[in-house]
Structure formats: structure tokens, C-alpha cells
Amino acid sequence: MTRRFDNISNSLQSQPSHPAVYLLNLAHLVAGVPFLFAMLACCAQQADAAIVSTSGAASEISPPASVFQGALESNSVAVVFLEKANLTLSTDLEVNTTSPGTYTGNNNPTVNLSAGHTIASYLVHMDQVGTSGSTSYVGSITFDTDVLAIIWSQAKLNATDSLLGSASVSYPTGVSGIERGSIDSSGTNDTIELSADRRTVSFDLLHNSNNIEQFRIITEIPEPHCMLLLLTSLAVMPFSRHH
Numbered sequence: 001m002t003r004r005f006d007n008i009s010n011s012l013q014s015q016p017s018h019p020a021v022y023l024l025n026l027a028h029l030v031a032g033v034p035f036l037f038a039m040l041a042c043c044a045q046q047a048d049a050a051i052v053s054t055s056g057a058a059s060e061i062s063p064p065a066s067v068f069q070g071a072l073e074s075n076s077v078a079v080v081f082l083e084k085a086n087l088t089l090s091t092d093l094e095v096n097t098t099s100p101g102t103y104t105g106n107n108n109p110t111v112n113l114s115a116g117h118t119i120a121s122y123l124v125h126m127d128q129v130g131t132s133g134s135t136s137y138v139g140s141i142t143f144d145t146d147v148l149a150i151i152w153s154q155a156k157l158n159a160t161d162s163l164l165g166s167a168s169v170s171y172p173t174g175v176s177g178i179e180r181g182s183i184d185s186s187g188t189n190d191t192i193e194l195s196a197d198r199r200t201v202s203f204d205l206l207h208n209s210n211n212i213e214q215f216r217i218i219t220e221i222p223e224p225h226c227m228l229l230l231l232t233s234l235a236v237m238p239f240s241r242h243h
């Protein structure tokens with residue numbers, strides 16, 4: 001970029017001193033500035049996969065200080081927050097699913113999300129008020145990029161906290177007496193669904209007594225293809241020469 005603008009400066013300085021010629025070259029430079037800013041904005045948007053909308057109990061928040069039991073109690077809200085973004089997987093990652101479909105009951109498969117993906121991680125967290133009774137949470141979360149994987153088992157949540165979790169959030173990783181995860185073994189109370197277009201995760205989960213309901217959503221960070229277009233545009237941007 002520095003070299004390009006050095007060339008621009010040299011081009012302008014090498015022109016004859018006639019004001020009209022100088023102004024014409026300056027106009028070419030100025031005309032390209034809005035285009036460059038638009039392309040940079042495009043690249044930034046592509047590299048920042050985000051939540052488009054939530055429905056039902058789901059509500060997006062900033063990363064909290066803690067997701068331990070009792071830290072974010074609510075009988076009506078399932079919070080979701082961005083944990084980590086722009087992480088490129090150096091090795092395969094064990095998850096519960098990488099495929100669209102409906103998952104319920106004692107359904108805790110293990111599949112691998114392959115290395116090389118650049119991802120963002122979101123945690124969905126539910127914790128009813130108090131430690132007795134039960135509370136139902138029904139909602140959905142829609143993203144502007146594909147969902148690559150979902151993790152809902154306690155073992156896999158614990159195993160991925162260090163890699164995918166936020167450094168500013170305290171997690172109940174392996175804490176004795178705290179049950180986390182989202183799909184129970186009864187076959188009737190809990191459902192998580194990934195839509196066919198991979199953009200929406202829906203859930204219908206029943207929170208029971210002394211535990212917390214959590215699951216992790218992994219989304220794709222798309223390659224910023226417009227960066228190549230930006231660099232190409234800089235290379236061919238015309239600057240008039242009059243002699």
C-alpha cells in the first residue's frame with residue numbers, strides 16, 4: 001500500500017506544471033478514495049460472522065464474567081454470546097454434530113470438525129432461578145454464515161472450554177457437582193436442531209434442578225475474497241499522464 005501511494009505521489013510530481021493537468025490527476029486519485037473505503041468495509045464485514053436474529057427465549061449479550069450456576073439466572077431467557085472469533089483450527093476438533101438435522105434424547109455422537117477451518121464460537125447458556133423444579137426454554141438463533149458444528153455434551157464442553165472459550169469468562173470446566181450440557185438421556189425433554197441451510201439453530205430444552213443447560217455453536221468465518229479484488233483494483237487504478 002505504501003509503495004502504491006509513493007507511485008501516486010511520483011506520478012503527480014512528474015506531471016507538467018499546467019494546473020489543469022495537475023487537477024485532472026488529482027481528481028483521479030480522489031475519485032478512487034470512496035471505492036477503496038467501500039472495499040475495506042466489505043472485507044471487514046466478511047471477516048466478522050455474526051448473529052442476524054434471535055427468537056423466543058434466546059437473547060444475545062456481551063460476554064459475561066461467569067457462566068457458573070447462579071451467575072445468570074433467568075426463567076425466561078437463554079443467553080448467547082460470542083466467545084472467540086477468527087480462530088483457525090490447527091487440528092481436528094471433536095464435536096457432537098457437523099450435519100443439519102434434529103437431535104434429541106440420548107443422542108451424543110462424536111464426529112470431527114476438520115482442521116483448517118477459520119471459526120467463531122458462541123455459547124448458549126440457561127440457568128433457572130433457584131435449584132428446584134424445572135423450566136422450559138424454546139428459541140432459535142440465526143447467523144449470517146454457516147454453522148459448522150454444535151457441541152452439547154458435558155464432556156465435549158469441558159474439553160473445548162480452553163480452546164473455544166472466552167478468556168474473560170469463568171467456566172465450570174470439570175467442576176464437581178455441576179452438570180452442564182443440553183440433551184438428556186430420557187429421549188423426550190431436549191431437542192436441538194440445525195436447519196438445512198446451516199444458518200439457524202433451534203432449541204427446546206428443559207432445565208432440571210441442580211444443573212445448567214449449555215451448548216456451543218461453531219460458525220464459519222468466510223474467506224475475505226474481496227481483499228483480492230481490492231489489491232487488484234489498486235494495481236489497475238488509472239492515473240492519467242499528460243505530456
